[in-house]
Amino acid sequence: MSIQQQVLDQWSFKACDETNWLSAAVPGTVHTDLLRHGLIPDPFYGTHEHDLQWIDKKDWEYKSSFELPESWAAEMNRIQLIFEGLDTYADVYVNGQHALSADNMFRAWHIDVKELLRAGSNDVLVRFRSPINEDLPKLEELGYDLPATNDQSELGGLGERKVSIFARKAPYHYGWDWGPRFVTSGIWREVRLEGWSVPKISDLYIRQDEISSEIARLTAVVEIEAVAGWNGRLRIGTEGMTWEQEVALRPGLQTLTLEMMITDPKLWWCRGLGEPSMYAFQASLLQGGETVSDRTVRTGLRSIELVREKDEAGASFYFRLNGVRVFMKGANHIPNDSFATEVTRERYRHEIASAVESNMNMLRVWGGGIYEEEAFYELCDENGLLVWQDFMFACSMYPGDEAFLNNVAAEAEYNVRRLRNHPSIALWCGNNEIDSAWAHYAWDKGWGWKEKLDSAELRDKIWADYEAVFHRILPEAVHKWAPGTDYWPSSPLRSLTGDESQHATQITGEGDVHYWGVWHAVEPFDNYNQKIGRFMSEYGFQSFPELKTVLEYAEEDQLELESKVMLAHQKNGRGNQLIKEYMNQYLPEPKDFKSFLYMSQLLQAQAIQTAIEAHRRNKPYCMGTLYWQMNDCWPVASWAGMDYYGRWKSLQYTVRRSFQDVMLSLDGTREGEVAVYLISDRQEPVAGVLKLSLFDFDGQLLRELSRDVAIGADAADIVLRIQTSEWLGAHDPKRVVLLAELEGDGTMLDSKPYYFESFREIEWPEAAVTVEEIPGSEGTSFRLKTDALARQVWLSAEEEGIFTDNFFDLIPGVPHTVTFRRRSSGHAAAFVPGKPGALTVRSMREFIR
Numbered sequence: 001m002s003i004q005q006q007v008l009d010q011w012s013f014k015a016c017d018e019t020n021w022l023s024a025a026v027p028g029t030v031h032t033d034l035l036r037h038g039l040i041p042d043p044f045y046g047t048h049e050h051d052l053q054w055i056d057k058k059d060w061e062y063k064s065s066f067e068l069p070e071s072w073a074a075e076m077n078r079i080q081l082i083f084e085g086l087d088t089y090a091d092v093y094v095n096g097q098h099a100l101s102a103d104n105m106f107r108a109w110h111i112d113v114k115e116l117l118r119a120g121s122n123d124v125l126v127r128f129r130s131p132i133n134e135d136l137p138k139l140e141e142l143g144y145d146l147p148a149t150n151d152q153s154e155l156g157g158l159g160e161r162k163v164s165i166f167a168r169k170a171p172y173h174y175g176w177d178w179g180p181r182f183v184t185s186g187i188w189r190e191v192r193l194e195g196w197s198v199p200k201i202s203d204l205y206i207r208q209d210e211i212s213s214e215i216a217r218l219t220a221v222v223e224i225e226a227v228a229g230w231n232g233r234l235r236i237g238t239e240g241m242t243w244e245q246e247v248a249l250r251p252g253l254q255t256l257t258l259e260m261m262i263t264d265p266k267l268w269w270c271r272g273l274g275e276p277s278m279y280a281f282q283a284s285l286l287q288g289g290e291t292v293s294d295r296t297v298r299t300g301l302r303s304i305e306l307v308r309e310k311d312e313a314g315a316s317f318y319f320r321l322n323g324v325r326v327f328m329k330g331a332n333h334i335p336n337d338s339f340a341t342e343v344t345r346e347r348y349r350h351e352i353a354s355a356v357e358s359n360m361n362m363l364r365v366w367g368g369g370i371y372e373e374e375a376f377y378e379l380c381d382e383n384g385l386l387v388w389q390d391f392m393f394a395c396s397m398y399p400g401d402e403a404f405l406n407n408v409a410a411e412a413e414y415n416v417r418r419l420r421n422h423p424s425i426a427l428w429c430g431n432n433e434i435d436s437a438w439a440h441y442a443w444d445k446g447w448g449w450k451e452k453l454d455s456a457e458l459r460d461k462i463w464a465d466y467e468a469v470f471h472r473i474l475p476e477a478v479h480k481w482a483p484g485t486d487y488w489p490s491s492p493l494r495s496l497t498g499d500e501s502q503h504a505t506q507i508t509g510e511g512d513v514h515y516w517g518v519w520h521a522v523e524p525f526d527n528y529n530q531k532i533g534r535f536m537s538e539y540g541f542q543s544f545p546e547l548k549t550v551l552e553y554a555e556e557d558q559l560e561l562e563s564k565v566m567l568a569h570q571k572n573g574r575g576n577q578l579i580k581e582y583m584n585q586y587l588p589e590p591k592d593f594k595s596f597l598y599m600s601q602l603l604q605a606q607a608i609q610t611a612i613e614a615h616r617r618n619k620p621y622c623m624g625t626l627y628w629q630m631n632d633c634w635p636v637a638s639w640a641g642m643d644y645y646g647r648w649k650s651l652q653y654t655v656r657r658s659f660q661d662v663m664l665s666l667d668g669t670r671e672g673e674v675a676v677y678l679i680s681d682r683q684e685p686v687a688g689v690l691k692l693s694l695f696d697f698d699g700q701l702l703r704e705l706s707r708d709v710a711i712g713a714d715a716a717d718i719v720l721r722i723q724t725s726e727w728l729g730a731h732d733p734k735r736v737v738l739l740a741e742l743e744g745d746g747t748m749l750d751s752k753p754y755y756f757e758s759f760r761e762i763e764w765p766e767a768a769v770t771v772e773e774i775p776g777s778e779g780t781s782f783r784l785k786t787d788a789l790a791r792q793v794w795l796s797a798e799e800e801g802i803f804t805d806n807f808f809d810l811i812p813g814v815p816h817t818v819t820f821r822r823r824s825s826g827h828a829a830a831f832v833p834g835k836p837g838a839l840t841v842r843s844m845r846e847f848i849r
Contacts, residue, residue, distance in 0.1 A: 003196040003293060004072065008064050008124065011187070016059040016127065027341040029087065029186035030060050030128075043338070044634045044644075045553050047568045049180045053156050056183035061127045066193065070119045076195035077227035079114040081124065085189030088169040089129040095122055104168040105188070106371055106392060106411045113193075128185040132156070135163035138399075144458060147437070147449040148396040150174070150368070152181045152571075165396045168407055171368040172335060177572040178629070178638040182338050199226040199249055201295040204283045205420055208484065211303040211322070216265040218301075220258045222283050224293075226251055232287035234258060238279045247285075267322050268300025268423040269384060270361040272661050272681055276300060276384035276423070300381060300423030306486040308495075314509025315495065317534035318623035319386070319426055325714060327616070327681050328386070328624035329659040330355065330362035331641065332538060335369040338633045345375045346825055350646045351631055352379040353830030357802065358641075358652060359659035362386040364491075364537065364626050367432035368394035371415045380424035387424045388537070388626070390491070391415075391474055394432035397449065400465025408469055412477035420482040428478045428487050430470035433514060435490035436504045438463065445505040471496070488512075491537050507533045512624075514538035518607060519578065525586065528611040529669050532618050539611055540628030541582075542575055543604035543651065544597040545635060545643035546796070552645070553635050559593045570637045579603065579637075587759050588848040595847035600637075601650035602792050602844065605807065606759070608641075608651055612658040613665040616679045619716050627655070646823065647800070650792070650807040657750075657805075662686055664740050666754040672724050674754065676740060678709055679716040686711050688744025690720060694727055696736050697765050697789040699812025703727060709742070724756060734762045737789060739811060753809045764791055764845045769810060771841055774817065779835040781819040786810045790843040798837030799823075810843070 013024035013033055024033045034040045034055070041048045072079065081094065083102070086109060092100040094116040102109050139145075139161055148162040152175030164174040175181035203223035210217040220236045226249040235244045236258055243260045266277035277300060284294040302322050309316045319326050336343045336351060355363060363380065365372060367390030380387050391412065398404070419425055439446030440463045450459050470489050478487040489496055492504035494511035504511050513533030517523035519541055528539075544550065550559070558565040561576050570576050579600050583590075587603055590596040608627050615625040632644040641652040657663075665677040680686045687710040694703040709719040728736065733756035741751040755762065767790035774781040784793065790810040795803050801822040810816055822834025 002198045003200055004076070004194070006066060006193040008066055008191040008193065011062050011064045013060060013062045016061050021063070024062055025341075026062070026064075026187045026191060027085070027189050029184040029188060029339050029341055030055060031182055031184055032339050032342060033186070043180070043182060046558075046565050049182070049568065050155065053181070056132050056156065056185070057130055059127065059129050059133075060185050061125060062187055063123065063125045064191075065121055065123050068117050068119055068122055068193075072195050073117065073119040075197050076114065077197045078112065078225070079117060079193065079195040081111045081113045082192050082194055083109040083111075083187065083189070084191070085187070086126070087128075087184055087186050087188045088131055088167055089134045091127045091129070093125040093127070104407050104411055105170060106168055107414045108189075124191075126187060131167050131169060131183055131185065132158070132163060135166040136161065138166045139163055142399065144453075146397045146399065146462070147447075148174075149437070149447070150176045150395050155181050156183065165398050166404075168392075168411055170335070170340070170370050171392065171394050171396065172633065173338075175571070176368060178334070178636060178640075179571060179633045180338055184339065186341070188341050196225075196293075197227060198292045199224050199230050199285055201283055201285060201293045202253075203417065204281065204295045204297050205417070206281050206297060206299050208301060208303070211265070211267070211301050213267060213322070214264065216262040216301045218260040218262070220260060220281065220283060222256045222258070223253065224249060224256060224285070225253050230287075232285055232292065235284045235286055236260060236281060237284070238281045262301070265301045268302040268381075270321060270326065270386050271356055271384035272359070272361055273321065273324060273326065273384075273683065276382060278381060278423075297421045298378075298381070299421045302423050304386070304426050306427055306488065308510075313621060314534070315511075316623070317510065317512055318620070321386075324683060325620070325623070326361065327619050327714070328362040328535070328626065329612075329681075330360040330364065330385075330626045331630035331655075332366045332626055332628045333363045333369075333630045334366055335372075335633050336631055340370055343373070347646070348373070348375045348379055349830045350823065351642075352376070352383055352385060354642055354646070354648070354652065354802075355385055355630065356383050357831070358656045359661065360385065360655075362388060362426070362624070362626065363630060364388035364390070366390055366394065366629075367392050367429070371419070377419060377422040377424055381422055385424055386426040387422070388427050388429060389419065389425055390429045390432055393430065393434065393469070395434065395437065397434065397438060397462050397466060398469060400461070400468055405468055405473060409473050409477065412474050413481060416477050416481040420485070425482075425485065428474070428482070428485060429491050430474050430487070430489040432491055434466065434470070435493050435502065436514070438466065439503045439505055440466075441498070441500040442503055442505060445500075445503060507531050510534060512537040516540075518611075522578065522581065525607050525610045526669065528607070529614045529667070532614060532622050534622060535624040536611070536615050536622065537624065537626050538628050540639035541604045541607035542572065542579055542637060542639050543600040543649060544579075544637045545632075545649065546601070546647060547594055547597055549635050549643050549645055549647060550597060561593060561596065566637075569635065575637060582607075585760070588764065588844075590847055591849045598794065598847050599844075602807070604639075605650040605654035609654050609658050612655070613663075613667075616658075616663065617665055617667065617677050617716050619679070620714075645800075648802055648806070650794075653803075653806045653808075660750055662742070662744075662749045664690075664742050664750045664752045666738070666740055666752060668724070668754065668756070674722050674724060674727075674738070675718045676720040676722070677716060678711045678719045678742070680711050681714060683713050685713055686744065686749075688742050688749055691741045691743070692720075692722070693739045693741070694731075694736055695739060695789075695811050695813075696731065699788070699814075701813075702731060702736065703729075728756065733757050737809070737811060739814065753811070759791075764848065765789060766845055767810075767843055769793060769841050769843060771839065777819070778833075780821075780833050781817060782839075783815050783817050784810055784841070785815045786812055788812060790845070792844045794842050796840045796842075798839075799834060801834060801836065802831060
């Protein structure tokens, strides 16, 4: 025997004040175990969330038994019990002996248990203390409140007492303005027993010292736990190449390094720029020709840096990958479920595949959720998606006592080390929005947090505690454990200056921007065209999910904007009314609530399309656009582009078009003129034929123009300007549509409709849309035609899946072809060819008065 593992997956649970043990799922949570036994109703249905707040006030315990073979007891020099994740305050007992007190959801815990075990049957008990009862005394002892904007303490029966800031636990568990309050407890990652009697390779890091297309200089950093002195060889191998050295190990934990060089390496590229090539590196300890211990990691070879260079406007903010400047297109990611253990690899795969299908190259893992599972990062690696990775701190100020800071330091080390081999990790960011919310150096410029405190001494202390975490502990962890990876202290931030110019409380020519004037400040959509920063890392607009999803949490008689259930599934205060107010400005009035659901999606898509196109038109000044948000953690009205069940909203299809590598954008913000932009993220020039066609709503061609156009690599520019009055002539601007098409390399690179009046002012005609199955497509591809202009044609399928296009405008005489791709539950492609089943086709005219 050498190294052996045994997974502990047979568990029972109960409340500590009860006697009846029930079977438990591990990994899992108390909430999901209670639901599995029918002891609580569906937490996501109706207003059940409000009725389940008692769960987090109780203590819970889990127990398991396992057999320890005689051979383990006799031969293993070391035996550890490893908890990959305990949520959160937990005491672990092994055969009745206290072995561990855990206090951080985001760390793994390794317990030396050889002396506590016996051959034969052994017992493990994990007792979880209520995170609410654990932390309420800390608040009382602190003596003052720390801001925690999204902590829904009132819903949890705590009044204004916000305790989320004390727990190193997923902040969104305490509620957010898109998610419910379910403060969970449980064993949320794998538990296993591990024993060894030989040197064990416990960690392998492939440090990338210098990467170019000609050469990759690497260092294998190998961490070894040796039970005794040992002599042998260390070998690192990948793709037929090997590097070796003689080693002499001493007892205990030690780190070895071995330099490697690869000529003409296959580089890892993000989506749109090349293949995300991966290498599997295996480290082996060899003795007498036999492998004693080994460990394999997969990584991609690339250089990635955040470039912030002074310029006339302020300072750049862009990412350079393998020496190439990259415009980042993507979204903010939140956890896929309120109960993280319910997220399967297939659900991760669906999200990442949806991002790739939507032409994204970056996701931001936002700081109020969790450090995601390995599957998430592996899928990003394999699909060429870069990751902006926040540490798990958001919209709150935190304590600064020694125990808390030490806990944060251990958490940072663990997670940076865990994720550092993933080529997708582009950046570590300290937190979400805290610098600008507190705005220490600018009175009356933040969220009003510090202004509520009369004591300047207390304000300075809270800020010093902030700096200890985000300006010292976290950057030190990144620089030590993932050297070469950039760290950004807070998003948004202008620059770390230590004065008023640090805070991103307004849009300037440097740093990253969270622009929420549209939505929170009820500013018009046109402000997206004016409020543009160097990197737009957050902005968003809400919509409802489709009716099929709404009926998963509401009955027919609750389908009303201000019903109790609709308000329970709208976490943003005035959110439902805000959607209505904006709709009254921009779209026709829906005829009923079910129509309102559909119209809300069109409104959301219109807002975000406006923003994305404005950001892309302004490159290279602006070099990134990450909208809020990619996904949902429960079925709800929110900013997500696809709902909790993975169903694409109108926004997701609009994003897919707006993130194309080559895109047309028509900008009519200048009086009397429409500017046609050609935007390309390709690394080579693009040329084609631009065709403009003016149609009336009956499909009559009124005017057309063709022109050769071209643009350089990685560029955005106006290729044509037209005068509105000249093109309209005597035609009614409320009865015509301008179609812009770009053909190149024998294909249609992009097409886009443009309207000369507000969608609310236009009289939309009745349209009869016909659908023809394309011969030979085996029921997966369809050609759509219409007899009058059909705005926002929505195809819905009986089967779960996506269309190659959806929520598009259909012009008479300009047919449109789409293909359905079924959502796959296998382990190959996330979307596969398939028949949609019953197909429904509707357009906007059917939903308005």
